Amino acid sequence: MSPVSSRPIIVVGSGIAGLWTALHAAPAPVLMLTSGAFGRQSATEWAQGGIAAALGEDDDPGQHAADTVAAGAGLVDAAVARRLATGSVDQVRALERLGVGFEHHEDGRWALSREAAHSRARVARVGGDRAGTAIINALISAVERADHVTVREHASVLGLVPAAGGGCAGVVVDAGGGRCEKLSARATVLATGGLGGLYALTTNPPGNQGQGLAWATRLGAVVRDAEFVQFHPTAIDIGRNPAPLATEALRGEGAVLIDRRGKRFMPALHPDAELAPRDVVARAVHRQVQSGAGAYLDAREAVGAAFPETFQAVFRACMAAGIDPRREPIPVAPAAHYHMGGIAADLDGSTGIRGLFAVGEVSCTGAHGANRLASNSLAEALVMGARAGQVLANATDQALRSAEPGRSVALPRESLDRLRSAMNAHAGVERDENGLVRLLDVIEDLERKDGLSDALVAARLIALAALKRRESRGAHFRTDYPEPAAEARSSRLTLEDAASARTERTTGSERS
Structure with missing residues (x-):
């Protein structure tokens, strides 16, 4: 050293x-x-x-x-x-x-x-x-x-x-x-x-x-x-992953969200319509997509011909996918955006x-x-x-004797794809107990198969915290507990907590 x-x-x-x-x-x-x-x-x-x-x-x-x-x-x-x-x-x-x-x-x-x-x-x-x-x-x-x-x-x-x-x-x-x-x-x-x-x-x-x-x-x-994982409500839905964004500034300029028939759906859901908090808009867009009604960001009147100069990144992403946002609405869907x-x-x-x-x-x-x-x-x-x-x-340097570091394993691509699909399905815009339990089952199966990777540790922390929070609050929406609890409390987890919860689940499964 x-x-x-x-x-x-x-x-x-x-x-x-x-x-x-x-x-x-x-x-x-x-x-x-x-x-x-x-x-x-x-x-x-x-x-x-x-x-x-x-x-x-x-x-x-x-x-x-x-x-x-x-x-x-x-x-x-x-x-x-x-x-x-x-x-x-x-x-x-x-x-x-x-x-x-x-x-x-x-x-x-x-x-x-x-x-x-x-x-x-x-x-x-x-x-x-x-x-x-x-x-x-x-x-x-x-x-x-x-x-x-x-x-x-x-x-x-x-x-x-x-x-x-x-x-x-x-x-x-x-x-x-x-x-x-x-x-x-x-x-x-x-x-x-x-x-x-x-x-x-x-x-x-x-x-x-x-x-x-x-x-x-x-x-x-x-x-x-x-x-609490924030999903951006207006990722451009063109089959790309990562998905390009249709920046929120578009809605700030007056762009509106419409269904495939051209009808706005946000005014009926929140007084601020398209400028409601992100969790509200993300759930609304998610439900539109899930129902088949579709979700589109219409900036034709708000931006129109000025698109190439005022929102260059969005314009390029749309045009690359064959969508001209000056003349047609942009298909959107929620995507994991910020933790x-x-x-x-x-x-x-x-x-x-x-x-x-x-x-x-x-x-x-x-x-x-x-x-x-x-x-x-x-x-x-x-x-x-x-x-x-x-x-x-301004800190004083202090000598720290090092101990031997633990080893993490990389998650194979096939396993990572399985984890990503399970996270989207069960720890996404909307969650419930059954889905979160299934997600933990997937995580534990991958741990047995591939070892303890960084990705699995992070996913377990999200799933466990989401399972423990039996209420809906902000970006965390439980369909089985749709109302917020009377008292707002932050969650705190350590790796020891996650390991203990895994042991409890395994022991409970063996007893049953």
Whole structure:
């Protein structure tokens, strides 16, 4: 292992949360590990809408925080929401100084979009639907100029190195030829993103399978609110997976949801119609698709001929599939989009595990509750990245003796496909006890067949938390418990909890 004086902060992942953390950790040395090309395999690059921040003259962070709390269905930590809303304003301005070309009106005012469940237009955008690409490009350039950051591309992380006596001493990477390499760290930051790749239909990179959750739980970390998976209601339904998005900003501009006969269905379901909270719209679209009535996003009047200039990414995706959104509605369906749950962490990324931080989607700070407010994800990643980086920059390095890491196995493609189908069917937009029990049966069958993979650990945490929550709240909708419980409570699970539940199920099955 390297001497203490030369040990870097290791950041796993090169999306917005990891890049922003690395930049703010200066002058401490940072080693950034990315499984593919630098910055090019993260969900950030695919983001369309933009970043939520109270930048408008009619807005303020207090109102942004209030909207965040209201959307979260009783589970948002109000203090975290206030810090997020206050911090996002400064972070968006910092990104602009870095070169991100956010839109402004001719008089200099911010050109902002309104998205679902926001009471104001407050989403800072770039080129209509190109925010993610612009942000990633600017951050990559900044990191490449930063003397304190070293990037190691195509580094496949296999897990974390436990510290003797508890904590995290670094990471294990695939060194090729069946060999592993242990990398020592003064602190390890997980910025590994979400777990949409566990689902048969997702808007995320397919490699995002909850690996960070699995790694952290093996060191004793707590996973909070694992059952809350947000499904984007308007993934473009053209048989592609991952599915391209029809950004929520389209509905903010006036696009409407219609059935195959051309009739709108949202006004009868919610006072805000197409701009209702995402969980409401996702369930409505899901039921339309399941019933055969169909769901289409009609932007012909709202955008029309301006599509190629104002929503380039959506326009290209549609035209590639033979759909001209200027003249015809876009077929849509819900797709796994964002995990509100994650490794329990503070807004500075602290996990309670010595030497281990988690930032961005892999974490759960309480900012999103049961239903994330649109475009708060990038805002949280920026606020967390800045705070975590500053903590790490000022932290004293401590020598941690490493213990032998556990080994995870990769899930074969056939087994992964089976898991994804089962997750879509039984832990999707709507769930019930019978389906969740069947999902756990599939997971256990795959464990017996293939061993304990990271994907199976993450899937088990979601299924178990969903089975335990006998109510409907936000993105978690139980058809057998369709009403919310009187008291809103977060769920918390450890790997030990998951193992105990498996033993109980196995013992019960043997007795029966």
